[in-house]
Each structure stands twice: as C-alpha cells, then as structure tokens.
Amino acid sequence: MNMKEQIVSKVSSFPTLPAMAGKLLNLLNDPDVTGSDIGKVVQYDPALTANLMKAANSAYLGVATQVNSINEAIFRLGSKWIFQIAVSSLIYSNLRRPVSGYDLSGEDLWRHSIAVGLMADILNRELKIKDVGLAFTGGLLHDMGKIIMGEFIDDKFEEIENTVHDQKLSFEQAEEKILGVDHPEIGALIAENWKFPAPLVDCIRYHHDPEAAPEIHQSIDLVHIADALCLMQGYGVGRDGINYKPNSNSVDRLKLTTTIIEKATSQLNTSLEEVDNLIKESPAPEAVGRFS
C-alpha cells in the first residue's frame, strides 16, 4: 500500500456518528425544514432535549420567563439554533480529541471547529443568505480529516513544512504533495462513509479550494472564508499555523467587505463563549464516552 492508500484505509474504521446526528443532518436535504421537524427528531433523546431547554433558558437570550417544554424551546430558539445546538452536542465527543501531527490539543480542534461553524453562520446572517444549517454544519465538520491525517503528518511534518516554504504552497497543498492526499479529501471520505448529504460533503471536500467544486454553492464559500478568518484570528491554530490562502473569488462572490468581516469577528468572540459553555457543561450522553 502506498501512503495515500494507507491513509484512506483508515476511513472505514473511523468511529460512526450517533444515530441522532445522522437523522438531523439528513434534514439538511430539505430547504424548507421547520423547527417542528427538528423537534420531532430530537424529542426522543432526553439529554439533548435537556440541553435545548437549557439553551432556551440561558441568560444569553435575555428573556425572563422560563420555557418548560421542548416545543416552547423550539419556538423561542428558532429552527436554526435548535439545529446548531443539537448537532454540536452530538458531535462534540468526535471532535474533542487531540490530533498529534498538527499539534492540536483536544480543546484546539473542538474550538476551531465550533468557531468556524459559528463564523460561517454569522457571515451567513450578515450577508442575508437563506440557509438552515449547511454553512454551520460544514464549518463544524470541515477539519474532521485532520483526525486521521494527524499520525501520518507526524512523521512527515518537516518535509511538509519545507515544501510550504520552498515552493510557496499552502499547507494542504503540501500535504497532498508529500502524502498523496490532503485533510479536506479525507474529511469528505469520512462524510461520504457516514452518508452525509452531498452539499455537506462538498463543503468539507472543497473548504480550501472552492473553485474545484463541481458546483459552487455559497455554503462552500462561507466555510472557506470562515476557516481562513478563524485561523487568522487564532481560534484553535495548530502547527500548520496560518499558512493558508483565502480565495479571492469567494470574497467577490460573497461580496465581503472589511466592515462585514470585522462585525462578524466581534460577534464570534461573544457567541463562541456562550455556545462553548453550553455544550461543554452538558453534552448529550449519547455523544459522551461512546467512542472514548
């Protein structure tokens, strides 16, 4: 087996997702999904329901009256929030693990993932693009491939880093050159193995190179830009540093301006703290310990 085959062979043994997460992600196929559709899926998981109720009652929303049922929680939070909190809670344990080759602690990969998810969603809102949760989920899962790539990067790190400097390549281009495959591709293979909806797989596969996508949808651009911004701002940065090249066409397609970027940046700083606390304090039991 060559190096690429060795890496790809790890995809099939990658831990599966909680069943509930799969059901939720399937809702991304439906552009008209409502809060009650999401409620129907999550109501059978008591811990997740508890998390959502807690979110609805959090001080962050600044409301005085308590919600007492999942339906009230959904009504208050809206379908987007419900979806985001549910998916994040379920996926937390999969992403909260150290990745040696990139020198990411368990906290780093999680922090980067949740930051990119939230940033993609904040930009989405600033740019007034209709989307239930694709940009967020794509952001949350875009770097999953690093979990498998990590051990292979470990042995070749110096070679990859020299390639970045000598040939002026971005980090994932150098990964591909030295190892035969890069972390976006491995992440996409995991997502396909998990039977994720195709647009979500695209967000993961093309997050460093939106131009290569067979069909460029805005969620890919959003994840790409959110990733670049979060790396630049130091949310969960590993040994690969900030050696990434943002795509100018994505900037043009989204009509991004410095003002929008700076507004989103300040928004992310506060949202991240809230969501991070919420999910860390009470992750759903289905997600906790299952693969650890």
Add this chain to the structure above:
Amino acid sequence: MSLVVLGISDLQVSKNPDDILITYSLGSCIGIAAYDPETKVGGMIHYMLPLSKISPDKAAKKPGMFADTGVPILLKKLFAMGASKDRLVLKVAGGSHLMDQNKVFNIGERNYLVLRKILWKNNLLIKSEDVGGNLSRTLRMELDSGLTTVKSSQGVREL
C-alpha cells in the same frame, strides 16, 4: 510561579512577581506586554480588532476586544498600580496575515497601524516587536524581571 492566561479580548495587569502573563495563538490579533522595571508593575492585552466603532455594544462589554478601547484602559490600569509613563517598556507581537491576502483580510496590519497611532498620541514608543508574516505567536512576560519572549514555529526569542 503562576501562569495567568489571557484569552482573546482579555487584558490583565499585575504586580505580583510570581506571575507570568501569557497569551497564545496571536494571529492577526495583537498582544502587548507592558512593564515598568522599577515598580515591577506589568500588564498585557490580546486585542483582535482595531476600532470599536464597528460594534460599540461589544466594546462596552469587552473593551479588550479593540485597540482603541483596550489599550487606553491597559495604560490607565498600569499607571493606577504605580507604573510610570517614562519608564514603561512596551513590547508587541502579532499582526500576522494570511498568504496571498486579499485586502479585506487586512485586520493584522490595521491592528498594528492603529496601535502606532494610539501610542504616538500618548508619547509612547515600542521598545521591540515581532509582528507581521504568516506566524501564529505566543507572548509571555515574567513579572519579576519583565523578561518577555515570543514563541512561534520559528522558535523562541526574547523581545
């Protein structure tokens, strides 16, 4: 020795000689280590954006997020603790940028330019700095001596 870790948008001052102020992952953000060697009063900030006008409500809650709100507060707190303007040693790290950057991502450079302007207005100079490039940096300062170092993929160096 006790490590005082600053997150993004935090600012801290101390005159406990046992303290080490440290902040990680400075990309486009800027970290300032300020120290008065005589009174051994020191402080640090990790701000992420240049100007608070982009979001005044966030600036009110977290002034350390912006250079124009955070840096003056850092200075005031240092002076209130006994630091003197004449003796204050300022060391700066961060302000990185992405590769092949598009102008809209210019936050690192803008962060640095606004800082220069604020310091110039206050008659303060930067003693040493490690800014720009594509690096992610860690800034660390020991309160008993003022020893300040920057760590990045290029190694550790004293500022």
